[in-house]
Structures are given as C-alpha cells and as structure tokens.
Amino acid sequence: MMDATIVGTVLDALTRASSQNTAVLKPAEQQLKSWETQPGFYTVLQTIFSNHALDDNVRWLAVVYFKNGIDRYWRKSAPNAIAEAEKVKIRGQLITNFQEPVGPIATQLAVLIGKVARVDCPRNWPELIPTLLTAIRKAGHLEQQRALLTYHHVIKTLAGKRLAPDKKLFQELTENTFSLLLELWNAHLDEFIHHAQMKDHHNMTILLELSTLALKVLRKQLVYGMLEPDKNASAMMLIELVFQRIRPILEIRGELSSTNGLREKLEKKVLLLMKTLLDTQDTFPLSYVSFIGRSLELSVTYIFTEAGRGLLFERFIVFNMNLIKSIVKCDYCRVSKVMENSKDLVAYDAQKAKNEFFTDSTLWEMCHRLLSQYFLLTQEDLEMWESDPEGFTIDEGGESWKFTLRPCTEVLFLAMFHAYREVFTKVLLQIVQSVQGVIEPTNMDMLLQKEAVYNAMGLAAFELFDEVNFDQWFTNHLLGELNNKHPRYKVIRRRVIWLIGQWLGVKLSPSLHPTVYQAVLPLLAQDEDLVVRITAAQTLKIAVDDFEFKKDNFLPYLESSFALLFQLLKQVSECDTKMHILHVLSFIIERVEAQIRPYASSLAQYLPVLWEESVEHNMLRCAILSTLVHLVQGLGSLSVELYHFLIPIIKFSTDVSQPPHVYLLDDGIDLWYETIQNAPLMTKELMQLFGNMTPLLELGSENLKTCFQIITAYVLLGPNEFMQSYSCAVYAGCVSLLESVRPEGIVIVLKLVETILKVFPTEGPQIFRQLLPKILQRVLDKEEYPTVMSMYLSVFARIVIKNQSFFFSFLQQYCHTTKQQPDELLSKLLVVWSEKMDWITQAERRKLSALALMALLPSNSSVVVEKFPDVVYAVVEVLHDVCREENGTQVDYLVMGDREDVEDEFETEHDKRKRKLSMKDPVHCTSLRDFCILQFTEFERIHGTPTFTRLMESIDFEIREQLQNFFK
Known part of the structure; x- marks a missing residue:
C-alpha cells in the first residue's frame, strides 16, 4: 500500500501550487518540478486526482502535472523515463471507471489517456479499446459520456499516426467499431429529436453531447480509417443520415432563443455534420460522386432560395458555400477526352451530376443572389467602417475564406464564374447596366447594390477581358463616379478606385495611366474618408508597380502623391496600415530612383520617430528597413545625411545578440549593403559598424553572399584604413568558409x-x-x-x-x-x-590566365621552355576570343579606352569605384596581342633566337599561321 505520508506531502504541495498567493505558489511549483523525475511521483498524482473527495482545483492541477509528465517521461527512450512497472499500474488504474463528476477534469483525463494510447496502444495496452467500448455500451449517461469523450481523444491521437503499420491498425479498428458508433449516434439523435418535441432541454443537452462525441469519432474514422468509403455500407449510411439530420436540427435551433446555451451547441452540431460532408468530398472525391446532386441540392436550396429563411447562421452559410466550391473545382471530377478506366467513368458521372443540377436558371439565380444578397456590405460592415476604418481595410487573406463569409462568398463567386463563365458574364453585365446611371446618395440600398456589382466586376477582371471595353468604361463612367464628393458616396468612390486597380494590369491602355494618377490624388487628400484614402494608396501602388509603368509619365504627380502618402502615413495608427503605406512609398521610391531626392527629406525625418514608436512591432520595423533600402538607393551619395539614424539602425538590426535580429537581419543586411555602396567616403561610424560582421560570418546564414559583397565594398571604399583594422578578420572569415x-x-x-x-x-x-x-x-x-x-x-x-x-x-x-x-x-x-x-x-578570366601564362615566359626556367608549345596553344585560343579586326589590325576589345570612362547617372559610388579599379586592371588596360609580342621578344632575348625559333617550329603550322595573323 502507498505510503500515506508521501501522498500527503505531494497533496500539500499541490494545494499550495493552486494558491493565488505568489509567495506560496512559486516554492510549491519548484518543489513539484523537482519531483517530476522521482519514481512513483505519477502514481501519487493518480491517487490524488482519482480521489473525488479532494478539492477540485487540487485534483485538476494533479491531472495537468500528470498530463505534462506523459509528454516528457512516458516514452522508453526519454531521459528519466517512467519505469515500466509503474506504467503498468497507471494504465490499469486509468480505465477502472468512467465516473469522473467534474467536466474539466474529465476532459484532461481523456486527453492524457489519448497521449498514452498514442505510445502504447495497442501493443502495450490491448485492453484499452475493449474497455472503452464496454463502457460506451452502458446505459448510464455519465459513464457513457466520459467513455465516449475518452474514446474520441484516443481516436483523435491514433488517427494522427502516419506510419504504414499504424495506419493499417487504425483501419482495422475502424472496420471493427464503425457500425457500433454509427448505431449509437443515430439512436442518440433520434432520442434527442424526441425530447426536443417535448421541450425537455435537460435531456436534450445530454443526448446532444453524446451524439456529437459519437459523430466526432465517426468523422475521424471515416476520413483516416477507410480507403474507399463507397464500398462500405456503414460509411454510405452515415453520409445518407447526415443529409437527413441537418434540417431537423436547424429547425430545433430556430425554435430556441438566442440566449439559450443549447442553441450554440446545436450550431456546432450542424457544422460538424457539414464538416463530415466536406471532409469526405475533399478526401474521397470519387467515392463522393453519388452524393454530388444531394450536396448541391442541400447547399443551394438553403443559401440561394427562400427555403433557408430563418434557418441560416453565418458559419453554416460559409460551410455550404465551401461545399459548393469544392465540388465545382474538384480536379478529380474533370472528364478527359478519352475515357480509359473506371475513374474516367466516375468523373463522367460527376460531370453529369453537376451539369444536370447547374441549369441556366439555377446559375442565373445563384449569381443574382450572390450579387444582391451576399456581396452587399452589411450594417456591421458600415459600422466598422465608421468606428475602425483601418481595421475595415485590412485584407484577411490566407485561408480566411474557409471561416469568414465575405472572402468565402468572393471565392465561390470566382469558382462559379470560371466554371460557368457564359451565364455569369451575362448576368453580371446585365446588372452592371442596371446600376450604371446616376444614383441619389440618399438611396443607400442602391449605393450598396452598385458597390457589390463593382466588387464583382473587379474580382472577375481576368474572366471579363474579352467582354468589357475597360478604357471606355473608365473614361465615360468610372471617372465621373470618383467626382461625386457626397459623404455617403464614399462607398462608391472607394470601390471604384479599387476596381480601377484590379483592371490596371488586365486591360487599361498605358496612355490612360496618367489619368489614373490624376484620379488618385484627390482621393488621398486629407479631407477624404480614411478608408477611401487607404484604398487609393493601394491602387497607386498597383499603378506604379505595373509592367507598363513609365517614369516620365508619373513625374508630374510625384511631388503631390509623395506628400499625400506621407501625410497619410503619419495619420494612420495601426501597425498593418503603416506597413501598407510604407510599401507604397517604397515602390514609388524604387521606381523613380534619383528623382525622389527633392521630396525625401520629410520621410527621412519621420522614419526615426516611427522606428522608436514601433519597438513592439518587428514586422513594421522590417517595413521601415525595406523603405530605407529604397530611400538610400534613391538618394545615392546624399544618404550620408541620414547616417545619424541609418548606422544605429543597421547596427541594431544586424547584431545577432539582439533578440529582434531574427526578424530584422535580412532587411538590415540589405540596408547595410546599400548604405556602403552609396557611401562617398569612409567614416569612423562605418568602420565601427563592421564589428557586426564577424558574428554574421560565423552564423553562416543565407546572407553570406551579401555579407561578402559588403566586405568587398569596404575594401574599395577605404582600402588602407579598412585592411589595417580588419585584414585578420577578413582572412579568418575566408579560411573558415572555404572549408564549409x-x-x-x-x-x-x-x-x-x-x-x-x-x-x-x-x-x-x-x-x-x-x-x-x-x-x-x-x-x-x-x-x-x-x-x-x-x-x-x-x-x-x-x-x-x-x-x-x-x-x-x-x-x-x-x-x-x-x-x-x-x-x-x-x-x-x-x-x-x-x-x-x-x-x-568568361572572356575576362580567359584573358587573365593568358596574360599570366605569357608573363611566365621570360622567366629563367627550363620548365617554361619545356611547356612553351602548351602555353602558345592556350594563348592563341584566347586571342581568338578577345581580338576583333578593325581597319586591318587585330584589336583587343576588352581594353577600355578613355571613351569608356564615362559616368552613368544611375551608378552608385561603389560602381564608380569598381569602374576605376577596372581601368587599372591588366585585363582592361593591357592588349593581349601587344603583350604577347612583348613577351615573345623578351623570351627570345633571354633564351636566344635559336631556342625561340626551334620552339616556334615545333608548334603546328596552322597555329603559327594564326599567331602571325594576330601580329600583323
């Protein structure tokens, strides 16, 4: 029997660890941590949380410590692993009864049993599944619920195992238990509906929870435990029953008040039913073909007809839209021209089911409903526009379409448009015509309808390429929409400027780009609505980043747009918004290059302030660094005026001892490189900054190339002072890297x-x-x-x-x-x-080697005399590479004359330094032809004419003749 003193000691520590007093809590936590690796500790914890008479908080804490210990010490290979004998006792005790009265503790117990099962089931714990199934069959609601909860977590962990033997075992488990769970789920759901008719909320809650747990298990087993569900009668029965159960549950939900907690549970139940359909369609598209018609009928009826009135809620709409989209876009259901196997026949059936369902009238109704109902800005949207304009403009992106109605609606619309372009194009263009005229700003319903249609026109820009004369629409209609300055008309101004951005890269003549710049400017002004201003900034970024962008066309608008964007940057407060505006400014600076210089001072003065304000926002700091990279490129040598700010930022961003370097390093190194490239001369601050380089080389990241470019730039910027200070560090870096x-x-x-x-x-x-x-x-x-x-x-x-x-x-x-x-x-x-x-x-390197070989000829070495023919053969090949005939004379085209020493307006200071160094390089200042003549003459003088003549005669006649042609 366990020593009661030990149990009491651990119980006391757990009691103190559950205290609200930090002075009591911390020592107790340290004491418990020191016992984690002691033999018998987890048996003691199990004794404590199994005692229902103890305080619930203490028991809950004991379960949590036990669960965390499983993660660290249960596996045999773990350091300080729990002894096998103790694990046998623990496993036996865990499944002796399923009567835990406290819900949160029961959940923790179920999770920890699942964690043990992942490691031990079935090999070391064969009795787990049979014991759980026996408990699940019992009549008592508490015991059945706890057993089902545990079984759910066990199945959840076993389904996540991916090795082939584990997957096979899970498939066998599914085969043996699926029918039982299906029968249980169906029975509980029937009973739930019966109690719902009697408004028995207590029993409804119990039965709903039991049926939900059973369905969670069934869903995991269906997706991960079957290979071909269409060949399993129970699996097909489950899908069939899912379709039957959705409407009754929706109707029961509709009868409950919004304050009733059961209503939310019923919503989760409906979503679980929809997830079962979605997961099956996604995982087994060919097995699901027979349900395509039922699925489309279900989803389209609910969300695109009056049949769903009063039954819908947002996430249910989202799941239905995702189910329609998944069926429409399914790659496995595309019919090939030649049907070669059974999969092709199944794909044909799928296509037939879709074609039969999606008649022109159905598609027409869906498109109308999408545009007139789901695309409309809601009252909540308009309230958010007013209360949180920056939050309103944030693009959720990613996979938000899986969970959120607006992006989900847009994704479905595009999928349908792509699949059924002809019908959707007709509907959309017809509706565009109906909203095209002047609308009174007081008519909010019509304004929202026009906004929704313009949204659709922007999303479908690529699909509508051949259908819309956008130049004409832009000139005759859209520009006029932007000129309506009524406060309520802002929803249209914002949507129109966004729409123009969507079409810019699709079908807008380059000649109209200046008109776009001109149209954007008033929308960036301070008296305009903030949402409109932010949207206009995004459109300007698209316009400037366009392939057809011409700098000269934009220059007349540069000063105004830059000033307005800068003003907007200062006025917005959200980190994400500031990042977006900074990106727009960066694009403009990158595109106009040196033309930015007269307007950059205001931004250069503000960025240090923004940097200090963004201490907690590393992604905003990355945007600042990126903007500075473009700013330094644009300012060129004038960037020295920013050194008081630039160099400390580079130093901080590239200091690997600073925690934020994991976010800032890449952009910080790029900024360092641009700064050193554009530096007109070496400064003390730049020299000190190089102290960050050695740790960066030791880090050996993907930035090594840029780091070596920075070192090269230092060598050219201040050769003597830099090499005097850092030649040893440079040598050490080169040596260590050449080895690795x-x-x-x-x-x-x-x-x-x-x-x-x-x-x-x-x-x-x-x-x-x-x-x-x-x-x-x-x-x-x-x-x-x-x-x-x-x-x-x-x-x-x-x-x-x-x-x-x-x-x-x-x-x-x-x-x-x-x-x-x-x-x-x-x-x-x-x-x-x-x-x-x-x-x-490379011709330059070939010539370099040829010069070196010729330079060795006059040396007083018998080896050079011996290898004379080899040298000549190699050098003649290079002469062919680098010489061109001009006016009857062979000229080395790699030699730079004074005519090539002309500065380029886009050259950085580093480029100028490289060019000056190249002018002194033998490759570019020595003619290989002339050098060969000189070296042959010197060789003849040193080794004598007879030797020279003999060696030349030993060379192939053809090579000698080529050599003589070069020397004419």
Missing part, C-alpha cells in the same frame, strides 16, 4: 580574395599566404567544378602578373613543405592550367 561552403560559396569567397589582390597587388598575397597552399593543392588535384577552378586560377594569375617574385618564393616554400622539386611543381601547375583553360568561360 558549397562551390557557389567558394566562388563568392574567392571573388573577395581577388578584389583584395587587385587593390593590393603587393600586400594582398601576403595576407592570404597561408590560404594559398590549400588553393594550389585543389588546383593540382584538378578541382571538379569548372567555376571554382576558374576562380582558383584567377587568383594565381593575379599574383603572377603583378607580383611574380612572391609567386616563385611561394612555390619554393610550398616545395619545402611538401618535399617536391620547384620545377616539378611548376610543370604540374602549367599542365593543369593549359588543360583547364576550356573550363574558364
């Missing part, structure tokens, strides 16, 4: 190394001296990836051309380390270099 990244990452690292070698031809090789042996070894091992090999050879080419003394000293040191002969090593390198020239695809 994929080929594309290696290329990114080596491009930085190459840039440093360009800027520092003397000091650069020394910085990377310890890295070069690894690179050389990979070259000699014939690196597999052509792009990587190209970069490796480019690194050595830069050293050979600009610092040949270092190159040969490096080879000597490498030979000393690897016990090789220098001539042998150089020979291997030249062989690989000649062989892999074809791997180098």
